[in-house]
Amino acid sequence: MKQTADKGIWKFEGPEPGPCIVVLGGVHGNELTGIEVVKRLVERFESGELELVRGTLYLVLGNLEAITQGVRASAVDQDLNRMFTKSNLEGNPQDFYESRRAQELAPILREADICLDLHATNKPSDPFICIPSVNERKKEILRWFDCQNILIDPNFVTGGGQPAATDEFVEVNGGIGLCYETGWAQDTSKIESVFESVLEVLDQEGMTDVNLSKAMTNLRLSVPPEFNKDMFELVEAIRLTEAE
Numbered sequence: 001m002k003q004t005a006d007k008g009i010w011k012f013e014g015p016e017p018g019p020c021i022v023v024l025g026g027v028h029g030n031e032l033t034g035i036e037v038v039k040r041l042v043e044r045f046e047s048g049e050l051e052l053v054r055g056t057l058y059l060v061l062g063n064l065e066a067i068t069q070g071v072r073a074s075a076v077d078q079d080l081n082r083m084f085t086k087s088n089l090e091g092n093p094q095d096f097y098e099s100r101r102a103q104e105l106a107p108i109l110r111e112a113d114i115c116l117d118l119h120a121t122n123k124p125s126d127p128f129i130c131i132p133s134v135n136e137r138k139k140e141i142l143r144w145f146d147c148q149n150i151l152i153d154p155n156f157v158t159g160g161g162q163p164a165a166t167d168e169f170v171e172v173n174g175g176i177g178l179c180y181e182t183g184w185a186q187d188t189s190k191i192e193s194v195f196e197s198v199l200e201v202l203d204q205e206g207m208t209d210v211n212l213s214k215a216m217t218n219l220r221l222s223v224p225p226e227f228n229k230d231m232f233e234l235v236e237a238i239r240l241t242e243a244e
Contacts, residue, residue: 001052003045007104008061010042018055019113019205023198024105024166027081027117028073029066033182034118036191037198050199055207058108065097072122073098081119081179084109084169085162106169114141114205115170115177116198120185127190129229130179132156132171138178139227144200145180146193153234160237 002013008026023041025034041059044050061067065074073079075096083089083102093099109115127147131138133154142150156163163172170177180197182190202208 001045008064008067009105009108010045010059012045012052012057012059014052014054014056014207016054018207020056020058020111021202021205021207022058022060022108022112022115022170024060024062024115024117026064026067027062027119027166028079028185029063029068030070030072031118031120031182031185032188033120033191033194035061035067036188037118037195040191040195041198051209052207053209055205056111057202057207058112060105060108062105063098063101065101081117081166082159082164084166085159085164105166109166109170109175109177110173112170112173112175112177114201115166115175116201117166117177117179118182118194118198119179120182120187122185124184124187125181127183128181130158130165130167130181131177132168134231138176140204141176141201142178142229143223143227144197144204146190146197147180148230150229150231151234152231157234157237 004011023038025038038059038061063080066072075098078096078098080098080101083098084106088099088102089106093103128149128151129142129145129147130151130153133152134150156168159165159168163169167177167179182194
């Protein structure tokens with residue numbers, strides 16, 4: 001298994017051709033679960049406890065400066081997950097880290113067949129998934145995540161009518177992108193279940209040795225054979241003020 005690492009990006013290549021999957025955490029630096037899941041995956045693949053048997057796997061820590069500071073973003077009113085717009089990615093980056101980081105990550109996301117972007121919410125919340133649209137192929141992936149609700153945004157409402165977030169950018173480049181909101185940002189109780197969900201997706205796509213998934217029996221038994229999640233379409237973005 002070939003491996004390279006640079007600037008919070010770890011690339012693993014299996015011996016056989018296969019899909020490209022990106023697992024992304026820390027797009028917002030205070031959302032701890034995704035950060036810890038990416039770190040755990042890096043540790044397990046680097047140690048050989050997990051093995052990539054085919055395809056390409058990118059493990060990415062998104063906003064390195066914000067992660068170091070323990071804040072949502074390194075610059076006030078800037079959001080890395082709104083930087084994947086055509087205007088920001090073409091030409092010179094704007095004069096703040098999130099703009100530059102989006103340009104660094106864009107080539108990887110363009111390559112992705114599947115991107116699992118692990119987020120969390122600023123207020124206590126049940127987990128849910130954000131995704132531009134849902135079809136039968138995507139349901140095969142969505143079923144592994146422990147949540148009931150899926151929020152679809154086919155008209156890119158959150159981006160002001162244009163693709164701006166990681167999942168949207170991946171989708172317009174031909175891949176499957178989802179944003180999994182794991183719950184409240186400071187709640188790390190779901191690290192293990194999110195880690196297992198990611199491994200199940202890798203296993204389903206034939207990228208890991210099935211024998212490595214024996215510990216995930218409980219998760220597999222808990223996932224119903226029929227897709228039964230509830231879907232809601234986002235039709236309007238409500239912008240809260242600091243007072244709210």
